[in-house]
Amino acid sequence: MHLKKRTFIKYIDSNRGFSLIESLSAIALLAVIVFVFLGWVVNHKMGLNNISQNSEITNTMLRVVSAFGDEDRYCRDIIGPIAFNPTETNGVQIGAIDYYNSIDVKIPNGNVVKIGEPLAQAQGVTTKDIRLKPSVILDAQTVLANLEFTFTKSNVLGPSTNVQKLPVYLTLSAGSILTCSISLAPSLIISNRLCEVQEGGFSHYDPVTKTCVVNDGVKWFVSTDPLKASCPVDFKAATNQKNVGRNKQVCTSVSTVGTKIPPRSYKNGVVMKDNVNIFSAILNPTTSTCKFIFLRGEKPADFKSSIKCISTKEASK
Amino acid sequence: MGRKYFTKNLRQDNRGFIVISVIVMGIVITIVIASFLTYLQNENTLQARQRTRFEFENLHTAIMMMFSTPDICKKNIMTARFGTSLSELMSLSTAGAIQIFYPASAGPDSGVMVPSPNTASYYNKNQTKVFFTSPIKLNATDTTYLADLTIVVSDPASIARSIVIPFYLIADTTGNLVGCMATSYPAPTGAPPFSTMEDILCSQIFGPTSKFQPRDHVCI
Numbered sequence: 001m002h003l004k005k006r007t008f009i010k011y012i013d014s015n016r017g018f019s020l021i022e023s024l025s026a027i028a029l030l031a032v033i034v035f036v037f038l039g040w041v042v043n044h045k046m047g048l049n050n051i052s053q054n055s056e057i058t059n060t061m062l063r064v065v066s067a068f069g070d071e072d073r074y075c076r077d078i079i080g081p082i083a084f085n086p087t088e089t090n091g092v093q094i095g096a097i098d099y100y101n102s103i104d105v106k107i108p109n110g111n112v113v114k115i116g117e118p119l120a121q122a123q124g125v126t127t128k129d130i131r132l133k134p135s136v137i138l139d140a141q142t143v144l145a146n147l148e149f150t151f152t153k154s155n156v157l158g159p160s161t162n163v164q165k166l167p168v169y170l171t172l173s174a175g176s177i178l179t180c181s182i183s184l185a186p187s188l189i190i191s192n193r194l195c196e197v198q199e200g201g202f203s204h205y206d207p208v209t210k211t212c213v214v215n216d217g218v219k220w221f222v223s224t225d226p227l228k229a230s231c232p233v234d235f236k237a238a239t240n241q242k243n244v245g246r247n248k249q250v251c252t253s254v255s256t257v258g259t260k261i262p263p264r265s266y267k268n269g270v271v272m273k274d275n276v277n278i279f280s281a282i283l284n285p286t287t288s289t290c291k292f293i294f295l296r297g298e299k300p301a302d303f304k305s306s307i308k309c310i311s312t313k314e315a316s317k
Numbered sequence: 318m319g320r321k322y323f324t325k326n327l328r329q330d331n332r333g334f335i336v337i338s339v340i341v342m343g344i345v346i347t348i349v350i351a352s353f354l355t356y357l358q359n360e361n362t363l364q365a366r367q368r369t370r371f372e373f374e375n376l377h378t379a380i381m382m383m384f385s386t387p388d389i390c391k392k393n394i395m396t397a398r399f400g401t402s403l404s405e406l407m408s409l410s411t412a413g414a415i416q417i418f419y420p421a422s423a424g425p426d427s428g429v430m431v432p433s434p435n436t437a438s439y440y441n442k443n444q445t446k447v448f449f450t451s452p453i454k455l456n457a458t459d460t461t462y463l464a465d466l467t468i469v470v471s472d473p474a475s476i477a478r479s480i481v482i483p484f485y486l487i488a489d490t491t492g493n494l495v496g497c498m499a500t501s502y503p504a505p506t507g508a509p510p511f512s513t514m515e516d517i518l519c520s521q522i523f524g525p526t527s528k529f530q531p532r533d534h535v536c537i
Binding site for chain 1: 514522529535
């Protein structure tokens with residue numbers, strides 16, 4: 001070891017030049033180093049570019065979410081006019097995502113993203129496709145879909161694609177989009193729950209009429225006897241063990257002569273604003289029968305009594 | 318010896334200086350390259366984490382949208398992805414074998430949405446945990462429960478990120494699962510009993526003591 005060191009120092013101390021082979025070897029080594037370094041620089045230039053491109057794609061998706069806003073009507077503005085077929089696996093192409101203002105008017109030059117156009121803040125990224133693709137058919141009118149964005153990134157090695165998805169909750173009517181939402185709890189789900197709990201679990205929200213409607217198989221049966229109403233064969237009272245106390249959701253009686261307690265106020269300050277039908281009802285869930293009791297002075301013959309029933313076939317689902 | 322050599326070298330020629338300069342340059346270049354590589358790696362990790370967060374939020378939204386529909390949720394039970402009974406649900410949870418499926422008969426997408434851990438899934442991320450928390454019985458006289466589906470994903474920086482989706486679980490008297498439905502905690506109270514979105518609707522309509530009964534979709 002000591003000998004090698006001395007030899008090296010002796011070599012360095014001498015004034016002898018480099019031989020041809022040494023010089024060529026050094027040049028070759030230098031060339032290899034330069035080649036590797038340039039490759040590294042190119043690769044990492046691409047790496048930086050790739051980071052910049054990915055960052056802009058993420059930012060674009062955030063802008064898309066902001067365009068949909070926190071109100072479902074923006075979603076309807078953006079993709080509502082599109083003809084969407086939930087059985088078409090490949091979905092439907094959407095030309096652009098635009099910003100809309102508070103009165104549902106498209107903002108001029110308000111493209112967030114548009115097919116064929118490059119993203120503004122990053123070089124080499126183009127929007128290749130925007131597509132609304134069905135994912136799950138929740139029921140006849142309700143579909144879970146994905147808004148799928150395909151971006152093309154170009155660099156020196158060639159193009160690559162980046163796909164981003166955004167889940168969308170859609171309701172459909174006659175082949176067109178009636179409502180849509182990208183929010184965690186779409187207002188349609190909340191409206192549906194409201195209808196369910198208000199009507200004892202036998203109603204749902206209809207986005208077409210924007211009202212609660214009774215479920216399939218649920219019907220009101222009007223009795224000829226104002227004191228009693230029963231469900232026909234193959235039907236049972238539309239109730240369950242938990243809401244038998246809310247009899248007026250199942251049993252109702254309507255005056256045919258308009259006899260109602262009018263809006264009034266009492267001395268103790270209680271104000272009754274609504275007209276109230278003058279009856280009470282007792283439901284027997286076993287026999288699916290409602291019995292009606294009218295206040296003294298009222299004529300039962302002036303009333304038409306009804307019971308809400310569900311087909312046993314529908315109830316067993 | 319070194320010092321003598323160095324002074325001698327300074328006197329005679331620049332070779333020692335060149336050798337040392339090359340070594341110093343080598344170190345500097347190595348540090349610069351290493352710093353740059355670290356920067357790139359961090360930037361890539363940050364990007365991947367942002368993307369994971371975005372995709373994970375979308376997964377949360379998609380599960381909520383899909384499983385708020387009781388029929389779809391029931392299909393997941395019928396294919397035994399949550400087990401067929403409460404006890405099986407808990408044993409699957411402990412084993413990390415809970416799965417969430419797209420309902421194959423109800424649309425173009427089918428198959429695994431959120432699988433058991435450590436396999437490719439919704440957006441090709443790896444779940445580290447998929448489980449239900451212990452079900453809380455909602456009513457002494459009924460076999461309906463509330464349990465939180467928890468999905469934990471380890472992001473590219475190995476930092477765990479989780480989503481929690483409360484599920485109503487409906488069992489029969491023998492403990493077999495007969496229905497389920499995803500819900501949400503719009504106003505977290507911090508401790509049980511939690512108020513779900515449906516509980517808040519019931520309390521707004523029927524008074525503050527009213528609670529949602531998921532079996533019949535009514536307020537009690």
